[in-house]
Amino acid sequence: MLAVSVPRWLHAWAGLQVGFAVFIGFAVLFGWLIARVGGPWVDRAQARLAREQAGAERYGWRPGTDADGQLHAAGCRIFAPDGQLRRILVGEYQGRRIRMAEFVHTTRGRYLPTTWVNHLVAIELPVRLPELAIGPASVVGDGAVVEPGTSRVEVESEDFNRRFRVVGADDRYALAMLHPRMMEWLLARPPVNLRVSGNLVVAFAAKPWTVPQALAALPVLSGVVDLIPPFVLADYGRQVR
Structure with missing residues (x-):
């Protein structure tokens, strides 16, 4: 079997690509968690504010x-x-x-x-x-x-x-x-x-x-x-x- 020599620059490039993919994955996961957890909280806060701003005409x-x-x-x-x-x-x-x-x-x-x-x-x-x-x-x-x-x-x-x-x-x-x-x-x-x-x-x-x-x-x-x-x-x- 022939041994294939991979240049160091190719190793470094592949490592950068993997690291970038992991970073993007974590960013997407973090954004999803924020949307799932923070979204309902923001909606409730906005609904409460709307209720407290209503009724001025009374x-x-x-x-x-x-x-x-x-x-x-x-x-x-x-x-x-x-x-x-x-x-x-x-x-x-x-x-x-x-x-x-x-x-x-x-x-x-x-x-x-x-x-x-x-x-x-x-x-x-x-x-x-x-x-x-x-x-x-x-x-x-x-x-x-x-x-x-x-x-x-x-x-x-x-x-x-x-x-x-x-x-x-x-x-x-x-x-x-x-x-x-x-x-x-x-x-x-x-x-x-x-x-x-x-x-x-x-x-x-x-x-x-x-x-x-x-x-x-x-x-x-x-x-x-x-x-x-x-x-x-x-x-x-x-x-x-």
């Missing part, structure tokens, strides 16, 4: 517009400067005009872009007030980015300082807003990220909008609006155009 919330651009401006300040609103709803809560929407923006990852869906729920004010951000310390954190021209504000309540972070451009205005009754109200409620932006008091979160989230945020927002001192509206407010 509360008098109807499709509308952000005519003056204030909700979009708030979303740009909070999340990203190049995002867009979708699913805009308007209505009333305890006699005050409200508006809410999802705020969608895209970030460029190393390999693929990622789309983020956030939400905004807002009550309108009769005047425009300076910017003021109030958020739970556990969410905002000590390393949170502070916008140019703004700074952290410390209030007299150590309990409030531990549980919340306040950022604004005017300490006197921030302290006038965060009087003892306002701080007591916020401390007694579930923590919500809030921002006074233009003529809106906005609650926001980095998740899609749902009816239960809006129903949870609106009482907190309404209480905050009730507790804004009249002199703050008169001294710091600017006319809504």
